[in-house]
Amino acid sequence: AADGFAVWSDDCAKGNIQHTGDEWAALVHAAYPAYDGVRPKMQVLHGAADDIINATNYHEAVKLWTTVLRTGSEPREVDEDTPQAGWTKSVYGRRGFFEAFLADGVDH
Secondary structure: OOOOOOOOOHHHHOOOOOOOHHHHHHHHHHHOOOOOOOOOOEEEEEEOOOOOOOOHHHHHHHHHHHHHOOOOOOOOEEEEOOOOOOEEEEEEOHHHOEEEEEEOOOOO
8 A cells, every 4th residue: 555556445435434623634644743834725526326446435524634634613604405406515614715516417
């Protein structure tokens, strides 16, 4: 795993690994403890029918990034059927700093 390629985790992909936002953020911060710069706007997109990366990971990613980006855990806006039918767009933080899309019926 030292080369960064042999790091696949079935437990993670299947959605069996879950943490609080603070626990996920601690892992991110531990990866580069000296980082104190600005973080860019970010989007997460996930297919709800993904059979490779379980949709549970969408919710885990939202917990992780809303904590790291300090946007608050509740979306300030939720738009159904955006950008197309079956998709849900959730917007967190001021000026849409973090957006998360869950796409119904979309696979890997």
